[in-house]
Amino acid sequence: MHKDPQPLSLHVPEPGCRPGDAPDFSDFIIPKAGEARKPALDASAQSMRDMAFSIVRVLNKDGKAVGPWVENLSVDQLKSGLRHMMLLRAFDARMLIAQRQGKTSFYMQSLGEEAVSCAFRMTLKDGDMNFPTYRQSGLLIAGGYPMQMMMNQIYSNAEDPLKGRQMPILYSAKDYGYFSISGNLGTQYIQAVGWAMGSAIAGDTKIAAAWIGDGSTSASDFHASMVFASAYHAPVVLNVVNNQWAISTFQGMARGEVATFAARGHGFGIPSLRVDGNDYLAVHAVAKWAADRARAGLGPTLIEHVTYRAGGHSTSDDPSSYRAKGEGHAWPLGDPIERLKTHLIMLGAWSEERQTQAETEIMDEVREAQKAAEAIGTLTSGKSSSSRDIFEEVYAVMPPHLVKQRKEAGY
Amino acid sequence: MRMTIIEAIQNAHDLAMARDDKVVVFGEDVGFFGGVFRCTAGLQEKYGPSRCFDTPISELGIVGSAIGMAAYGLKPVVEIQFADYVYPAYDQIVSEAARLRHRSGGDFTCPLVIRMPSGGGIYGGQTHSQSPESLFTHVAGLKTVMPSNPRDAKGLLLAAIEDPDPVIFLEPKRLYNGPFDGHHDRPIVPWKKHDLGDVAKNYYTTPLGKAEIVRAGSKVTILTYGTMVHVAQAGANEAGIDAEIIDLRTLIPLDTETIEASVKKTGRCVIVHEATKTCGFGAELSALVQSSCFFYLEAPVTRVTGWDTPYPHAQEWDYFPGPARVAQNLKKVMEV
Missing domain, CATH: 3.40.50.920 (Rossmann fold)
Known part of the structure; x- marks a missing residue:
């Protein structure tokens, strides 16, 4: 039977709600806390396929830790986790204001995603290396990197370790396991795999952690990383932070509205799972499991951290122009700080009063660091990085043509 | 002794790998087979598969992973099978390898050599004949090298491997076996019968930046x-x-x-x-x-x-x- 060909039409993915709509997460299926099983460390990707479609959650709605992923972290560990997240949030708040005050050019905060980087960092050892994006500053905060150094970088002042060369928050801190951030997305993912391969070639015990956002999984760097990580069994943890939004583009665009980001791992035979990114305990447990696999020579693990970018992408966009009003409040996985706080209170180790007190103390601590950084300078005042530094470190030894140009520039 | 450019390059790899166990060599068909032009022949057998190995067909992956390895502290020497294939790795070369030292304030560095056969003369058409050197010379932070004979190929490659920064090493493939002078209708004198084919057996470097x-x-x-x-x-x-x-x-x-x-x-x-x-x-x-x-x-x-x-x-x-x-x-x- 012959039919006339029908005209084709292009499908363009769009989120369920945009400004003017009521926020709606009814399609978002959230398993109960404690439901997800914990596979053996050497489980095959095939045997845990279902975990790429479910979500590992530990803290239930009452703030109780339940299920096989409970690690029994000490109260001190939990308190320092809470403190790290609060520090990061306070730091972000101050720096956002500093940017609005014109003290720096640009800023990006981790609001709502604090648990992902802060919890993950605690499962790494000295010498392990993160290849982060711009929204994992918690790796530095939880790793004990001095806040003032971060601010020196943000202000590009005379003490900026990056000598004024990089935009704010594109930190580099080798001694703290934090690789230099590039700014063009996705490139770090394959470098993390290469770093991990290097560790394996050298017979070392160190592992790498790769970081990428939901949007950048579309880049070919992600694909190459998966191929290399699976081919060479690289000791790397492959993190995808799905915070629902790539600037104004919803996460459904990058995954074609089907499957999940974790499911991307299946084609490569990489054990893959999703975790509640707003649940400090769940992130910690899953990260520990994946890091242990890497250390045991069992190769890469893909983790999709399901979270929500509660703020704008950066100081250069206004999310109310592309997201439904109140979407952040409607986000069903709640706020990571609130949830860990509730858990500590439930354990009898914390209280609302102590929380309020801690908030004040932490803000004072951040202000103190800020005062010290600003005493050196900001982008627009005080002692700034030297323009002579433009020419330094392009190469280990300055070649003649740069010596000439530096003289011409007057330095 | 007399060597072709291919043998001189293989010999440079061999000496560098023997001297420094941080030197690792990889690329497409580079390991077991020894490279489509044979520039890495025998290295896997001699130094083992973790120091000389094959990669998936992904130039982005080859260069990107090499940058990570260099940042780790190894000295990767990677092969792009033809210079014409390097473009998928261009972002990694330009935005990453070239700028890592500068952008991190010297916190991380990228000692890396990216070798690739370039140039025409082999009926390779548009995808096996290009000379992309100016795409690299235009990038701050890269060094770009192209030898013209076996003696320099060895000395320059060893200098590139010693260099603390990323080096693009372009190999004129039409010269691999002899000093081709453009007379395509005449036989070439093989390097084995040419004075410039005389290559010292020992380790030596030819300084970068000297004509x-x-x-x-x-x-x-x-x-x-x-x-x-x-x-x-x-x-x-x-x-x-x-x-x-x-x-x-x-x-x-x-x-x-x-x-x-x-x-x-x-x-x-x-x-x-x-x-x-x-x-x-x-x-x-x-x-x-x-x-x-x-x-x-x-x-x-x-x-x-x-x-x-x-x-x-x-x-x-x-x-x-x-x-x-x-x-x-x-x-x-x-x-x-």
Whole structure:
């Protein structure tokens, strides 16, 4: 039977709600806390396929830790986790204001995603290396990197370790396991795999952690990383932070509205799972499991951290122009700080009063660091990085043509 | 002993790997097979599969993973099978390898060598013949090297491996087996029967950033590199002009002293390269010569290059700037 060909039409993915709509997460299926099983460390990707479609959650709605992923972290560990997240949030708040005050050019905060980087960092050892994006500053905060150094970088002042060369928050801190951030997305993912391969070639015990956002999984760097990580069994943890939004583009665009980001791992035979990114305990447990696999020579693990970018992408966009009003409040996985706080209170180790007190103390601590950084300078005042530094470190030894140009520039 | 460029490159890898266990070599077909041009033959067998290995077909993956390894503390020497295939890795080279030291304030560095066969002359059409050197010389933070004979290939590669920064190492594939001078209809003298095929067995380096005067002359300076060093000599001989020929060897950093001294002496300058003309490396050389030697010049600086078209297949020899075009341009420059 012959039919006339029908005209084709292009499908363009769009989120369920945009400004003017009521926020709606009814399609978002959230398993109960404690439901997800914990596979053996050497489980095959095939045997845990279902975990790429479910979500590992530990803290239930009452703030109780339940299920096989409970690690029994000490109260001190939990308190320092809470403190790290609060520090990061306070730091972000101050720096956002500093940017609005014109003290720096640009800023990006981790609001709502604090648990992902802060919890993950605690499962790494000295010498392990993160290849982060711009929204994992918690790796530095939880790793004990001095806040003032971060601010020196943000202000590009005379003490900026990056000598004024990089935009704010594109930190580099080798001694703290934090690789230099590039700014063009996705490139770090394959470098993390290469770093991990290097560790394996050298017979070392160190592992790498790769970081990428939901949007950048579309880049070919992600694909190459998966191929290399699976081919060479690289000791790397492959993190995808799905915070629902790539600037104004919803996460459904990058995954074609089907499957999940974790499911991307299946084609490569990489054990893959999703975790509640707003649940400090769940992130910690899953990260520990994946890091242990890497250390045991069992190769890469893909983790999709399901979270929500509660703020704008950066100081250069206004999310109310592309997201439904109140979407952040409607986000069903709640706020990571609130949830860990509730858990500590439930354990009898914390209280609302102590929380309020801690908030004040932490803000004072951040202000103190800020005062010290600003005493050196900001982008627009005080002692700034030297323009002579433009020419330094392009190469280990300055070649003649740069010596000439530096003289011409007057330095 | 006598070696081809292929053997000289293989030998450089071998010596570097024996000397420093941080040196690792990988790329497509590089391990078991020893490379499609055999430049890594025998290395996997000698040093084991974790120091010389095959990769998936992903230039992005090869260079990106090498950057991570270099940051870890190893010294990767990677092969891109043909320079024409390097573009998927371009972001990693330009935005990452080239800038890592600078952007991290020296916190991380990228000691890395990216080797790739370049240039035409093998009926490789548009995807096996390109000369992309100016895409690298335009990038701050990279060094770009192209040898023209076995002795330099070995010394320059060992210098590149010792270098603390990323080096793009372009190998003129038409020279792999002998000094091809552009006369495609004549047999080439193999390196084994050529004095420039004499390569010392020991470890030595040829410094980056130093050009070599391969033929002294008084009437005109020819600036060239790679395959065209030999083509330029043929062209000068056929034109019967007393040309001074400079093999640049390293494009960045460029040996401006040697260039300037020569042009000031001869008063004329012809630049010869295979790559397309517009915004090619010859444009940079031309600008340099006119600004530093302007009052010594007796004729306009002239470029003999590939045409600004994709590299053709069947019409290869009408595209390739062979000795006849070099000779013709030399004569023209001398008539001014």
